[in-house]
Amino acid sequence: MERPDTLEYSVQGFSSYVTNCGIKDTTLDLGVVYSHVPAAGAAIFTKNQFVGEPIKIGRKHNENGIFQALVVNSKNANVATGEDGYKKAMAICSKVATELSIDVTSVLPSSTGVIGHPLPFEKVVSALDSLSENLNEQADFADFAKSIMTTDTFPKFVSAKIGDAVLVGVAKGSGMIEPNMATMLSYFFTDAKISSEKLDGFLRKAANKTFNRLSVDTDTSTSDTLAIFANGLAGEVDEELFYTTLEELCTKLTRMLARDGEGATKLFLVDVNGAANDSEAEKIGRSIVNSPLVKTMIYKGDPNWGRVWMAVGKTTDVRLDESKFSLAWGADGAITKKDSSEVLTRYLQGNEEIILKVNIGVGEGSSRFYGCDLTEGYVKINAYYTT
Amino acid sequence: MERPDTLEYSVQGFSSYVTNCGIKDTTLDLGVVYSHVPAAGAAIFTKNQFVGEPIKIGRKHNENGIFQALVVNSKNANVATGEDGYKKAMAICSKVATELSIDVTSVLPSSTGVIGHPLPFEKVVSALDSLSENLNEQADFADFAKSIMTTDTFPKFVSAKIGDAVLVGVAKGSGMIEPNMATMLSYFFTDAKISSEKLDGFLRKAANKTFNRLSVDTDTSTSDTLAIFANGLAGEVDEELFYTTLEELCTKLTRMLARDGEGATKLFLVDVNGAANDSEAEKIGRSIVNSPLVKTMIYKGDPNWGRVWMAVGKTTDVRLDESKFSLAWGADGAITKKDSSEVLTRYLQGNEEIILKVNIGVGEGSSRFYGCDLTEGYVKINAYYTT
Numbered sequence: 001m002e003r004p005d006t007l008e009y010s011v012q013g014f015s016s017y018v019t020n021c022g023i024k025d026t027t028l029d030l031g032v033v034y035s036h037v038p039a040a041g042a043a044i045f046t047k048n049q050f051v052g053e054p055i056k057i058g059r060k061h062n063e064n065g066i067f068q069a070l071v072v073n074s075k076n077a078n079v080a081t082g083e084d085g086y087k088k089a090m091a092i093c094s095k096v097a098t099e100l101s102i103d104v105t106s107v108l109p110s111s112t113g114v115i116g117h118p119l120p121f122e123k124v125v126s127a128l129d130s131l132s133e134n135l136n137e138q139a140d141f142a143d144f145a146k147s148i149m150t151t152d153t154f155p156k157f158v159s160a161k162i163g164d165a166v167l168v169g170v171a172k173g174s175g176m177i178e179p180n181m182a183t184m185l186s187y188f189f190t191d192a193k194i195s196s197e198k199l200d201g202f203l204r205k206a207a208n209k210t211f212n213r214l215s216v217d218t219d220t221s222t223s224d225t226l227a228i229f230a231n232g233l234a235g236e237v238d239e240e241l242f243y244t245t246l247e248e249l250c251t252k253l254t255r256m257l258a259r260d261g262e263g264a265t266k267l268f269l270v271d272v273n274g275a276a277n278d279s280e281a282e283k284i285g286r287s288i289v290n291s292p293l294v295k296t297m298i299y300k301g302d303p304n305w306g307r308v309w310m311a312v313g314k315t316t317d318v319r320l321d322e323s324k325f326s327l328a329w330g331a332d333g334a335i336t337k338k339d340s341s342e343v344l345t346r347y348l349q350g351n352e353e354i355i356l357k358v359n360i361g362v363g364e365g366s367s368r369f370y371g372c373d374l375t376e377g378y379v380k381i382n383a384y385y386t387t
Numbered sequence: 388m389e390r391p392d393t394l395e396y397s398v399q400g401f402s403s404y405v406t407n408c409g410i411k412d413t414t415l416d417l418g419v420v421y422s423h424v425p426a427a428g429a430a431i432f433t434k435n436q437f438v439g440e441p442i443k444i445g446r447k448h449n450e451n452g453i454f455q456a457l458v459v460n461s462k463n464a465n466v467a468t469g470e471d472g473y474k475k476a477m478a479i480c481s482k483v484a485t486e487l488s489i490d491v492t493s494v495l496p497s498s499t500g501v502i503g504h505p506l507p508f509e510k511v512v513s514a515l516d517s518l519s520e521n522l523n524e525q526a527d528f529a530d531f532a533k534s535i536m537t538t539d540t541f542p543k544f545v546s547a548k549i550g551d552a553v554l555v556g557v558a559k560g561s562g563m564i565e566p567n568m569a570t571m572l573s574y575f576f577t578d579a580k581i582s583s584e585k586l587d588g589f590l591r592k593a594a595n596k597t598f599n600r601l602s603v604d605t606d607t608s609t610s611d612t613l614a615i616f617a618n619g620l621a622g623e624v625d626e627e628l629f630y631t632t633l634e635e636l637c638t639k640l641t642r643m644l645a646r647d648g649e650g651a652t653k654l655f656l657v658d659v660n661g662a663a664n665d666s667e668a669e670k671i672g673r674s675i676v677n678s679p680l681v682k683t684m685i686y687k688g689d690p691n692w693g694r695v696w697m698a699v700g701k702t703t704d705v706r707l708d709e710s711k712f713s714l715a716w717g718a719d720g721a722i723t724k725k726d727s728s729e730v731l732t733r734y735l736q737g738n739e740e741i742i743l744k745v746n747i748g749v750g751e752g753s754s755r756f757y758g759c760d761l762t763e764g765y766v767k768i769n770a771y772y773t774t
Contacts, residue, residue, distance in 0.1 A: 049707045050700025080696045082710075115693020116724075176680060176697065217679045218605075219694075220701035292604040292679075293563060296769035304773045306502020307606075309467045310563065313437025314607035320436045323469075337503075375770070376763035382683035383762070386691045 041067030065196030263377025301348030324361030428454030452583030650764025688735030711748030
């Protein structure tokens, strides 16, 4: 299972605070992470053209390459709220900066939840009174991960050691997930010393191989944010190792996000090989992982593999040759068309992680995609009430 | 409601035959339409790159611009069946040609149903024995429409008079519907006299404004076919009137297909206006009508219009200006953001046909799209057994 238990490693120089400020109900809805010293930072934001008001501020504050605090509320996305929403997001940043005596441009704000409702920002601002006294000396990232959840069924966090340093990552997201340059909300914190330029490059590269290969429902959030804070307290680390570890942790979080897709019962991995190039492999992988007919087939284990055939063929702008195309199932690709549909049914119904391998047979391009099944649960979560 | 009752007008010079030949169960699974004289013809086929074997034959037979018979089986798509599937489809065409004493290149074949299963073509061929004796003198298109159904819940047919001539259209399709140049299967029959070149142009123009603006589930069928037979027995007609009528009937069938989308309870119409151009309006309309979060909101009438905002914004390759964007609901666009969510809920829950109007506010481009809601029914139909 992808569900994390406790955070294995702790990272020095970060404090946190989480609370319920009553935006919608009595569950955690506000979280702050504070770096004891200004941290080198980098961030990637949604490509949705209608972005949340906090995203507009985050883009500006990201320009300096320095972050010192992160403030996130759930239950309200502060999107489609115009000038008023922007002012509210700025007021929250200012409050955090004042309380922590830091530069307001080093505060990264995020909001996630319903779109188009005015943010009850007075509740947020008053919950931030005496913030510096309320902070945990040692950040509790498992708790922080809880405070940013919406329809997630479990908090998502990971950690790893890199030499003397530690890298921690948290993420939230369950629906409205086809990240375009980042996942819904994901943050990394490290005490490694590393420049914001390096962080920016590493973050983009890792996101392209992980979060950007994830789709729950083809819907790109207005609030997607992926950011990293590096406070340098543990000194320099091997940068290659740092990148490799970052990509590994991004992969783990991506798997958690897919596995916890709204209503999902299965993690669905698609490996595309033999495409004309990597970019065509991506198009094919995305088409398969997003096909409602393939996703429903994964759900109950209907061995109707012709739907994969359809989903590959409907990518009209890639090179395909029907006579060279093949598909197989399982980590080792042992189940093929030659097997009876009973064998495939048994595999599909007997596993929580389904791996599909398609070989296009026309070149060297490859790509891995992350998705989930489509169930009545997805419809229930999204049809009956405003999430 | 979109469900048709009886066919209003009958068209001269066509005979039909429908039967159950036992491909899967005991419902109708084979239909033939025969034109008493060679008819001018035109057809458009799927853009899916992995096409059904009958499509390969249909494309060849379409080159002459002459059709005299149509043979369609349901319950098996004859897709991903290779050389063997092609030979079987050809054998069926030859059988029809022999039985009716017509040229084999004037036979248009179609198959629809499960992908990747060998077609039990002996059953089809023996059901075609003595075909000419078994034909109804006057084609029964309502029955024919039944014989080509798969997961459709009702047969789809329309008719209209054009001067002294009549135009009849039938269609099938419920899932795997985001037609790219045609719907799943749709056929028109007329006794008007009109050249195949004209028919071809008319068919493409009408399809682009109707079937190509329809999406049930983003999945483009491997078997999409739209064809027209014009046997000329009623003589020439006003061509402008012919085109207008053809487009009207295509619109009616498109509405039926959307309304009968797998599991659908509502018809969802999206009017995009004020886009930079028509092509950008199409991208926006397609994004809205395909968004699972918008589709689930339509289902139970959750007034969460922020999801429309998201679905417009996620089209990254169109010109948008958040401050000029607006949306409204209802045929007259009377329900706007100014109304309470109770008003919107009442509209969404109280109507079987939901109309959304978005105004992009940056130009003159417009487009209408046809879709449906996403329900647990869609998941049920597609997850639990091979359809």
